[in-house]
Amino acid sequence: MAQSKSSEARTGWLLISPPALVTLLLLAAPLATVLVYSVLTGSRGAVSLPFSAENYYNIFRSSDGNILDLIFSGEWGAIPAALTKAPYLLVAGRALFVALLVTLATVVLAYPIAYFVSFHVQPSKKALWLFLITIPFWTSYIIRVALWRTILGYDGIVDSSLMGLGLMDGQLNILSYGVTSIIITLAHAYAPFAVLPVFVSLEKVDRSLLEAGQDLGESKFRTFLRVTLPLSMPGVIAAVLIVFIPTVGDYVTPELIGGGKVPMISNFVEVELLKRRNFAMGSALAASAMIVVAVISLIFILMNRRFLGGRK
Amino acid sequence: MTFSPDRPTMIEFRDVHKYYGDYHALRGINGTIRAGEFFSLLGPSGCGKTTLLRTIAGFEGIDNGAVLIDGKDMAKVPANARPTNMVFQSYAIFPHMSVAENVGFGLRRDPRSRTEKAAAVEEALEMVGLKGYGARAAHALSGGQRQRVALARALILKPKVLLLDEPLSALDKKMREHMQVELIKLQRQVGITFILVTHDQEEALVMSDRIAVMFEGQIAQLADPETLYRRPNGRKVADFIGTMNFIPCQILSETGGRIEVEAKGLGRVMLDEDQVPPARGEGEPVVGLRPETLTMLYPGQEPQERAVAGRIDEVIYFGDMTYYDVFIGGTDVEVRLSMRNVPGRPVLDVGTEVQLAWSPSALVLFR
Amino acid sequence: MNRAPGLKTYAVIYLLFLYGPILILPLFAFNDASIVAFPLAGFTTKWFAEMWADPNLWKALKNSLIIALSTATLSTVLGIFAARSSVRYKWPGKPVVMGFIMLPLVLPEMIVAMSLLIVLLGIGINLSIFTVIMGHVLMCTPFAVAILTSAFQSLDRSLEEAALDLGESAASTFRLIILPLVMPGILSSFLITFTISIDEFIVANFLGSGQPILSVYIFGQFRFPAKVPSMLALGTILVGVSVVLLAIAEYFRRRGIARTGGKDTGGFL
Numbered sequence: 038m039a040q041s042k043s044s045e046a047r048t049g050w051l052l053i054s055p056p057a058l059v060t061l062l063l064l065a066a067p068l069a070t071v072l073v074y075s076v077l078t079g080s081r082g083a084v085s086l087p088f089s090a091e092n093y094y095n096i097f098r099s100s101d102g103n104i105l106d107l108i109f110s111g112e113w114g115a116i117p118a119a120l121t122k123a124p125y126l127l128v129a130g131r132a133l134f135v136a137l138l139v140t141l142a143t144v145v146l147a148y149p150i151a152y153f154v155s156f157h158v159q160p161s162k163k164a165l166w167l168f169l170i171t172i173p174f175w176t177s178y179i180i181r182v183a184l185w186r187t188i189l190g191y192d193g194i195v196d197s198s199l200m201g202l203g204l205m206d207g208q209l210n211i212l213s214y215g216v217t218s219i220i221i222t223l224a225h226a227y228a229p230f231a232v233l234p235v236f237v238s239l240e241k242v243d244r245s246l247l248e249a250g251q252d253l254g255e256s257k258f259r260t261f262l263r264v265t266l267p268l269s270m271p272g273v274i275a276a277v278l279i280v281f282i283p284t285v286g287d288y289v290t291p292e293l294i295g296g297g298k299v300p301m302i303s304n305f306v307e308v309e310l311l312k313r314r315n316f317a318m319g320s321a322l323a324a325s326a327m328i329v330v331a332v333i334s335l336i337f338i339l340m341n342r343r344f345l346g347g348r349k
Numbered sequence: 350m351t352f353s354p355d356r357p358t359m360i361e362f363r364d365v366h367k368y369y370g371d372y373h374a375l376r377g378i379n380g381t382i383r384a385g386e387f388f389s390l391l392g393p394s395g396c397g398k399t400t401l402l403r404t405i406a407g408f409e410g411i412d413n414g415a416v417l418i419d420g421k422d423m424a425k426v427p428a429n430a431r432p433t434n435m436v437f438q439s440y441a442i443f444p445h446m447s448v449a450e451n452v453g454f455g456l457r458r459d460p461r462s463r464t465e466k467a468a469a470v471e472e473a474l475e476m477v478g479l480k481g482y483g484a485r486a487a488h489a490l491s492g493g494q495r496q497r498v499a500l501a502r503a504l505i506l507k508p509k510v511l512l513l514d515e516p517l518s519a520l521d522k523k524m525r526e527h528m529q530v531e532l533i534k535l536q537r538q539v540g541i542t543f544i545l546v547t548h549d550q551e552e553a554l555v556m557s558d559r560i561a562v563m564f565e566g567q568i569a570q571l572a573d574p575e576t577l578y579r580r581p582n583g584r585k586v587a588d589f590i591g592t593m594n595f596i597p598c599q600i601l602s603e604t605g606g607r608i609e610v611e612a613k614g615l616g617r618v619m620l621d622e623d624q625v626p627p628a629r630g631e632g633e634p635v636v637g638l639r640p641e642t643l644t645m646l647y648p649g650q651e652p653q654e655r656a657v658a659g660r661i662d663e664v665i666y667f668g669d670m671t672y673y674d675v676f677i678g679g680t681d682v683e684v685r686l687s688m689r690n691v692p693g694r695p696v697l698d699v700g701t702e703v704q705l706a707w708s709p710s711a712l713v714l715f716r
Numbered sequence: 717m718n719r720a721p722g723l724k725t726y727a728v729i730y731l732l733f734l735y736g737p738i739l740i741l742p743l744f745a746f747n748d749a750s751i752v753a754f755p756l757a758g759f760t761t762k763w764f765a766e767m768w769a770d771p772n773l774w775k776a777l778k779n780s781l782i783i784a785l786s787t788a789t790l791s792t793v794l795g796i797f798a799a800r801s802s803v804r805y806k807w808p809g810k811p812v813v814m815g816f817i818m819l820p821l822v823l824p825e826m827i828v829a830m831s832l833l834i835v836l837l838g839i840g841i842n843l844s845i846f847t848v849i850m851g852h853v854l855m856c857t858p859f860a861v862a863i864l865t866s867a868f869q870s871l872d873r874s875l876e877e878a879a880l881d882l883g884e885s886a887a888s889t890f891r892l893i894i895l896p897l898v899m900p901g902i903l904s905s906f907l908i909t910f911t912i913s914i915d916e917f918i919v920a921n922f923l924g925s926g927q928p929i930l931s932v933y934i935f936g937q938f939r940f941p942a943k944v945p946s947m948l949a950l951g952t953i954l955v956g957v958s959v960v961l962l963a964i965a966e967y968f969r970r971r972g973i974a975r976t977g978g979k980d981t982g983g984f985l
Binding site: 406408427428429430433434435437438439441443444445454455457458502503506 | 872874875877878879880881882883884885893896897
């Protein structure tokens, strides 16, 4: 055991190599392949040289002509109309919009719970509360999503109950098969992901700071705004990130809840790859999604840095 | 302290260096530990004492030099083949095993029969005062009991050297003092070398035959407790071991080995060779004086040697003792002295003018 | 302690929101009507019988069990390697490599599945439950690493040194000391990765090439309104099994912490 530094590093590397290799083969290599494919020329079921940016260019196409062309030729006036006819951009825009709404709803709904558990639950019972909050997450995602369909859907539980109570005499179609249903379903699915990081950051808030705040004559609410909330921001941003990333790439909910009528990015990638078998275009879509997610994540992470940095 | 200095060498350090990255943790350790000695490595946290202990156990490799155990270089000997056993600071009791399984753990490869091993375990438990505890679950033990199990587990293998890494630091004061005595007795009983790492100077003084005081990866002084206390070889050691008053002084003359100094407030003193440690520190020269070598004169008492006037600035009452901080007359030099509280000797108030008796032979010069 | 009745009410409503759908499951699984709507029509077990009688369910279940058991075993073993390496040893590049292994946790599942699919199609590997296992191992390993890292971290390093000090080799120390003490973490990791794999849909759907797999089967069945009640019956059973497995996992995790003398900091993630 009288090991030198280098032998310790060797053992460490030896141990880490199986999992690292698996991740390399099953994740890094495929992601690299996607990036390479996305700049190749695609045909049905195959890709070939030469390299081209055409796939990315095609993402901007609309039935009024490619939006990039419109930008470069300075036809700014035509862009808004063209945007509404650009299938990929429209879906990407909607996916981001839905994802941001879902994230906002999930985190806003989750914050009071995290606050409650952190500040108003006895320490011995905190683990139990967290366990209660995480249990639904561990039950089948498919079943949970499908359940929301039966609850919110056409002639579902909400509709039938409201009609049965005489509150309504038609189907409540706003809730059925729309963006609202997707938001409710996803806010439910990702609730624990939002509660836990916020809870962790709230737990780290030094309780004596709050007493100090109130001791200095601040009201409870003002203490919360000026001390607790800023201190818990890293947790909030982590929650935002954790909810946002999988939501952008969600597939099941739009399929089941949206009935395929509100396709999101993943559903488009599926169509391109599996139905049209255009690997190059599908790769370009997947890569663009990755890039967009990475850029947005980076923005959040930088915001987090700001919060952490500003508090030193 | 009935230790005879002519015992053979058990452990030898030869210019031991250890780096953690850029951090130089051990900076040239030299010295020997003798067979059957109760030896302490004493120093503040981060001084390298635990690292040095772990180089003996084989948990840390060294970057330069050599560690020899019983005359054999340990460079190529792994921890599990060294004739040392360790009592860890956390005791490292295996939580999933019973007390007997813990104590008998090292006997797994022993060729003896099961009954012989069980007898050895029982004997080891009896030695540490845990007879009959064998079937208990390890995690149900108290701190003191865990420590005894750790001791029995290490001693059952009859190592040449027992290493103890701050074994008493997790115990409360009463228990700690009790275990100090027990450890001394145990060491006399088994007769092997004990090496104790501690940051508690009192503990080291009480328990050890010899002590190595370490600062910043080096041994500052290696000596028996009395020498360390009475003749520390530098200001740092003097300050770390017990309390010492430092009084600024001027060196007037050196003749032969004798040095005459003018100590502020105390006047001229002639110091013998043995009062002047060879180590030279930084800063102005000072003379050091332990609090108990100063005595406050009560009315009617005459000083045996020399006396100086002073005024009490602070009184710290300890029950059996009282500490006084006293300004020496007409100076800004403050000294601390300790007086035993005995009947007829009242505790004095702040501001009282007093006479302090002191003896020049108690002074140590640091320059 | 509790001085916030408003918050408490909100917490209860929130829990109702979380558990609502799950509570509805058994309600309609035992409801004697083919349309899932109030009012309830009476008690029946016929949906369970209908579900039970479908041979496709049993094929899907068999495949899912093979996939989940393989996934749980492989990802837990990989997790042990990664957790041991990162907790016990110092090596350059650790944050990067560990971050890389944890990456599937933060990537949209669809992207992971699709990129894997492209490569598999590209190399010409036929899709089968084996390719599903590959995808699941990739996705589950980060969970195993997270659980096992905390298990290894709660292990006092000096226990290991004590065993070496008492004459054991590195291998026997691992077997006699480390393995028994992290066993609760291993069981917990196994159960959780098993649960994730059983429930997972996207990888199963796209890398499974239409093989009957439980989640894909359920997804398909839900498209037919007539099949919904029997799927609710199946869902009731699955949720029950999940909760039991989780409770067991939580039990082992806590026992592990108690054993190594640590303090419970709660929660799975």
